[in-house]
Amino acid sequence: MVYQQTKHLHYQILKLTGEVDLHNSPQVRKQLLAILKNGSSVLVDFSSLSYIDSSGIATLVEAFNLAKNSKLLLTIVGAVGAPLQVLELTNLNKVFHMVDSLDDIKG
Secondary structure: OEEEEEEEOOEEEEEEEEEEOOOOHHHHHHHHHHHHHOOOEEEEEEEEEEEEOHHHHHHHHHHHHHHHHOOOOEEEEOOOHHHHHHHHHOOHHHOOEEEOOHHHOOO
């Protein structure tokens, strides 16, 4: 898994590439929580993500709850394939704000 952090409008983007699993989900957690604790809403870019397991999902749920409690937004961008199926199977696609691309993000 590789991640890249950039900025889009007033959001921080965390682009995930490859797989998020038990081995590397702590890195994702650390990045997501740091972004939120700095007071920024976050776009989690799934467009290059091929796999996410339950530890990755747990990380997203924790970050979502922190964002909600901090009155910030956590949005998933570009989820397709297996990662989207995991979100649908767990009904988290109805919990998380999800968009197809960065073009769908309004300032």
